[in-house]
Amino acid sequence: ELKVEQNPLFLSMQEGKNYTIYCNYSTTSDRLYWYRQDPGKSLESLFVLLSNGAVKQEGRLMASLDTKARLSTLHITAAVHDLSATYFCAVDWKGTDKLIFGTGTRLQVFP
Amino acid sequence: GAVVSQHPSWVICKSGTSVKIECRSLDFQATTMFWYRQFPKQSLMLMATSNEGSKATYEQGVEKDKFLINHASLTLSTLTVTSAHPEDSSFYICSARLQGTGELFFGEGSRLTVL
Numbered sequence: 100e101l102k103v104e105q106n107p108l109f110l111s112m113q114e115g116k117n118y119t120i121y122c123n124y125s126t127t128s129d130r131l132y133w134y135r136q137d138p139g140k141s142l143e144s145l146f147v148l149l150s151n152g153a154v155k156q157e158g159r160l161m162a163s164l165d166t167k168a169r170l171s172t173l174h175i176t177a178a179v180h181d182l183s184a185t186y187f188c189a190v191d192w193k194g195t196d197k198l199i200f201g202t203g204t205r206l207q208v209f210p
Numbered sequence: 211g212a213v214v215s216q217h218p219s220w221v222i223c224k225s226g227t228s229v230k231i232e233c234r235s236l237d238f239q240a241t242t243m244f245w246y247r248q249f250p251k252q253s254l255m256l257m258a259t260s261n262e263g264s265k266a267t268y269e270q271g272v273e274k275d276k277f278l279i280n281h282a283s284l285t286l287s288t289l290t291v292t293s294a295h296p297e298d299s300s301f302y303i304c305s306a307r308l309q310g311t312g313e314l315f316f317g318e319g320s321r322l323t324v325l
Binding site: 130132139140141142144147187191196197198199200201202203205 | 254255303305307313316318319321
């Protein structure tokens, strides 16, 4: 069974600070996603990481993937209030058609 | 990008009634769709995989007689919550996989409240 864990579960940080969210998964996978979810809304796709060493950046967010360590990170640079949301990583379960979600990280950015 | 639409967005029903939620891929065909359930402040849990033209595959612990899934065409999957109870109240999200890229697109979600 594929398990996907995120750390931390909740993060409160001041505007302007940096922080990293970690996503660990338990079995081999070829594809990892990062999503953002605002309260009461569905998912917004942020990044798709397809290979070992992949790094993608969009604005203040940067995602990376280490398939050997089964680890992905989402780095936040100089956080702003608009980044407040819940962030999920999700992993394609190799050999199946399924996408399994991590536990989620609720981010709160305050002035 | 590809669009997946869910309907209704929000439904409130009485205990014991059945509720149907639709998931449509608007500009692509999807042989496989997925249904997720999300309780407040929790992650998305995969309920079942919906396959066009065949029976759905349910995850462990999901009652197939309670959550009826029909994938009638390449653009439509429906989830019917039968004899709904308050504990079925949740946010239900569908997704469809785009053939070729394999990327998954999500619907807007349907919030079910059972009184």
